[in-house]
Each structure stands twice: as structure tokens, then as C-alpha cells.
Amino acid sequence: MMQVIKADVLGFCFGVRRAVTMIETELEKNGPLCTLGAIVHNTHVVESLSEKGGRLVRDLDEVLPAEAVAITAHGAGEEVYAAIRERELRLIDTTCPIVRRAQQTAANLVKEGFFVIVYGEAEHPEVKGILSWTAGRGIATQTPEVEIPDGTNGVAVIAQTTKNPQQFAQFAERATREFARRVPEIRIVNTTCPETGRRYQAGSELAKKVDVILVVGSRSSANTRKLAETCSATGVSTHHIESSDEIEEDWFTGCSRCGVTAGASTPDKVIEDVVRRLNEEKGE
Secondary structure, three states: OOEEEEOOOOOOOHHHHHHHHHHHHHHHHHOOEEEEOOOOOOHHHHHHHHHOOEEEEOOHHHOOOOOEEEEOOOOOOHHHHHHHHHOOOEEEEOOOHHHHHHHHHHHHHHHOOOEEEEEOOOOOHHHHHHHHOOOOOEEEEOOOOOOOOOOOOEEEEEEOOOOOHHHHHHHHHHHHHHHOOOOOEEEEOOOOOHHHHHHHHHHHHHHOOOOEEEEEOOOOOHHHHHHHHHHHOOOOEEEEEOOHHHOOHHHHOOOOEEEEEEOOOOOHHHHHHHHHHHHHHOOO
């Protein structure tokens, strides 16, 4: 009989739980609102909030004058806040405090004269938001071989909050070598989130105890994809699924222990459904 083992740390992090709770509370107290993008990168969460009156919009032009608008947990650029003030819309700001810290760090570094390099995915909404606070004095990249403006006196390296801390450290080391002879000063600021780091570590520890791992969470979630990569890198058979419906029985042939972990944007119910399905499949 196969044993199902959950990771010590998995599922909703503080920032995601805070954002979802804020929206649910607002919907309950004041009725329908608009979210400027997906509050978190999880389809189950977005669908659940939509059913309760949280209408997803991609642009402020879609928001009616009487509606409230929510900024997602990934944060937004200062131009978005300015546009919301200009339109006199009621704002619900669910920006994760860790993301807010990264935004403030970027802004402060630029004020100190640094050109900011963000280790992250250029098209990710969090990274776009962080870069907007650099006033054009920043770039996002996952390789340190990038061009910087002529006359730059200092380069600062920060990270997308969901990046693996060890990988950020490796990137920072490479960036330091890359720019050591080109600029007088290099500053490294670790803006990775300890919560996602704890999930990566717990996933690696889980891999030592099991024959196969299921990583639960939306494929649009950067931290869940990275969690799946972290687990797979251990050599243990790893499957990234969004729900229990994707489970395939063939994955467990010859396995005595199955591990379950989940990204920081995966709700408890989805994780519980996966565990329940695994136990039902094995007749427990």
C-alpha cells in the first residue's frame, strides 16, 4: 500500500493568504470589485473570487467609475497608482509586503545612483512592477551578460521574490565578475522571499523520503514551476499538476511512497483533493 507524505511546508504563503482574504472580505462587505489582473497565479483562486464578484480586468479602462479596483499580490508600477488616483477609484492594494520591499529597494537604489539589475522573468507582472520603480534605470534578466548605460557608476543586483535563493546567489556571483572591471561599485541585495525558499527546501527534503512527487499548482505560477524544477533536480520522478483530475495511475507503479507539495499560490482545498484522490486510488 502506497504511503502519501506531504511536504513540511507547502501551499499558500502569508502574502497570498493575505491577498485572498483581503479580496474576500471586501467582496463580503462592499460587493463586486475589479482585480487588475489575477490576484495570484492560480486558476482555482481566480475562479473562486470571480464567482463571488471579483471581476478580472486587464486595463483600468475596463473599470467603471463607481467600482473599486484591486492591485494584485504581485504589485504594480507607480504609474498604475497615479492612474488610479487620477480616476478617483477606490483602491484595494493587496501587494505582498515582500514584493513591496523589493519595489522600495529598487527605488532607493536608483536614488543612490545605481543601475538596477533584477534577476527575474522580464514578462512577469511582479518584475514589471519592480522595474517601474527604477525610473528607467533598471533591467530584468536571467543572464548577467547585459548592456548597461555608459557612465554607470554603480550596479545593484536584486531578485524577483520567487526566485530560488541559491540560484540568485550564483547569479549575483556571476554578475559581480561580469561588472567588476566596468563599474566602481557593485551592490547585491537579496530580495528573494523566505517563504518560497522554505518551500523549495521542503521539496528537496521530501524527495529524500519518497519515490515520486506531485507538485500541485497552476502552470502560470512562477514559484510553482520553480518548485517542480527543484524537486525534479533531485532525481526523483516529479509531476506538476494543477488538480487531482490530472493524476495518472501509471505514475505510481512500483512506488511505496508518494510525496505531495504545492506552490505558494495553491489553495488548501486543491491540495486536500489531491491527497484524497491518492488515498482513494490506493484503497485507503
